[in-house]
Amino acid sequence: MIPKETPPQQQQEEGSDQAEMERRSQAPGSPRRPPPSEEIEEETPPRRTKLLSDIYETCNFIMLEPENFETAVKHKVWVQAMEEEIKMIEKNNTWELTDRPKDKEVIGVKWIYKTKLNADGSIQHKARLVAKDILKLPEIHVEQPQGFIAKGLKKVLRLKKALYGLKQAPRAWYSRIDKYFIDRGFRRSLSEPTLYIRAQGNDTLIVSLYVDDLIYTGNNEKMIQDFKEDMMKTFEMSDLGLMHFFLGIEINQEKEGIFICQRKYTETLLKKFKMESCKTVTTPLVTGEKYQKEDGSQKVDGSMYRSLIGSLLYLTATRPDIMFATSLLSRFMQSPSQVHYAVAKEF
Template identity: 45%
Template sequence: MDVKSAFPNGFIEEEVYVRQPPGFESARFPDRVYKLRKALYGPKQAPRAWYARLKSFLLKSGFVMGLVDKTLFLLSRGGDTLIVQIYVDDIIFGGSSHALVSSFAVQMSREFEMNLMGELQFFLGLQIKQSPEGTFVHQAKYTRDILNKFEMGDSKPMTTPMSTNTALDVDEDGEAVDQKEFRGMIGSLLYLTATRPDIQFAVCFCERYQASPRTSHPVKRIFRYLKFTSELGLWYSSGSSLSLRGFSDADHAGCRIDRKSTSGTCQLLGTFLVSWSSRKQASVSLSTTRAEYIGWSLAARSQLLWMKATLSDFGLRFGKIPLLVDSTSAISVVKNPVLHSRTKHIDVWFHFLRDHYEKGDIDLVPVASENQLADIFTKPLEFGAFVRLRGYRLKVLTMHSSRERLRANGPASLLSWCDE
């Protein structure tokens, strides 16, 4: 649902004055100003005032606010649950009972002027297709739009977003390209990474060179890859298990300019990808072990532990969360405090990981390098490995291929090796 003129529903607590607007001037007091009682579009207090009004209404209606996500509200009635997620004036809601959902829609319409949009199909540029087999989230329309915007609609398709032979440096002798257009391309692609983890590393790599872009920086190759794969999106099958796990990897000294490492992480709920990142580390790592520790710490602190707390708002409780990594020597350092004397240069990372390992929050589990899902977020891969990770492991599929595979082979066909 969408709230019509949401901000004027909020009451402003601070003293805010506005100039007399055209058509509402006072003939008696032409030099005076208006004092606002309710919010308007423009003042910085308006979003906070609207949220306070909506929150107060939901709490009075029996909802409970999430402890971690303050825009999440839950209502339990009998054996049924209603979930409400707020994004400014757009509200997504759903529940286990049609009666509970309908009652909430009526209740909101009485309190606020609303537009009921029906089943969720399009939200913030994301296209959502729901079916009994599962949910497919993609940005096919947005992909076609940016291809046409940057006149890449007729370009020759590519099978990967980045070549393994790409020179990972500034390339000062290369041919310069239009900086404004390059930055526009990067900005458009960054939003697309919301449903396309397969281009995450390539986009983040090109983003580093916005100050001095060259033709060798493969931003146009990414668009040519999107031409080949515009219908891809994330598939979430119905009835999958809700186990939380993470993957973390690091490409030691991968940047040729400053020799900083690149960390890649991804998190799965069941067998389906829900969060991912690719970023260059802030400092130079003197060893592979240190680079791995930094990546593991980021994955544990900023993702896994946060997701564990967030999912508790939904009533999901997790014990020890496995973090799958491919450095057995670094795992040994965490599990064996005798080796700590050799790792003083990574003292803080060591203590953070070991602390949560001893508490039982995180469990470091070794995984073979060829099965390391985070590999796709740390460096360019050759076609075979790239497609294997993209499709079978990360579930970046087309709507047609995912549903056909499910119908032909049953739910087991969409389970990865992680659940075996």
């Protein structure tokens, strides 16, 4: 999947056509930050907005992801998703049907069902076939998947390429995608092995790889379009349009720039640590207060405290104002007290 991110400089330089494209790509009802020149009328009533991620959760609630094959096979959308997965596996020449070996173990396979959100807000049903055991053997045989048994149980499938769930699968995928980029003139970043850059004169294309998701940006629209078409042709990936959500960060792309926040991530933290009804504070720490390793209060669960501090550290990506307080409290992760835990929950 290759969500596209438009750089701020390019957004500002492009004319009304680009602005219109961004408006069409914006999530329905997503928050928009007005430019300084706009005046907000006091009579305007407040409106509640929804991001695509909110709509996605609602759809997931209505149509739950099946936990097993027996449930999925009752629904046409999941049957079609499984057929597409088998078609893709066979197109990639991943396996071949063979006799069951007598001296080798045959690994079972299972279906995993997920729903994903398309750029237009529609739901995409994905079925993925994975190996049940994480093994690394020179030759691997797997059982035929449920619903697609070709010639009876006496036949099995000998893998010619890595299948999801196997220990060698991540390395096999990275080797393939890395070769793809290098063959097409990309340069791998020395500091970040999953970041690829291709420069042609004054034009630059940057691609960031996260497992099987790609984020790309550049200053030449034709260069971007050619790359997208080649990727979709080679790997049959789907284009998710302008990026609006990635790794817990919400992205709102406007003509005035790119704005990021972690609203959904923050709400999840509040639920996790049972703070839905907490009150807000103006500063993360009490001014002039000093904190010590041994403050006389009772010790608390260290794993829960470390989980909270780690979550807050990730939140500093969009909230640098809590960086000092979080860094200060991270000193006590080895032996936290009730005071430390209470202060951390006041952010």
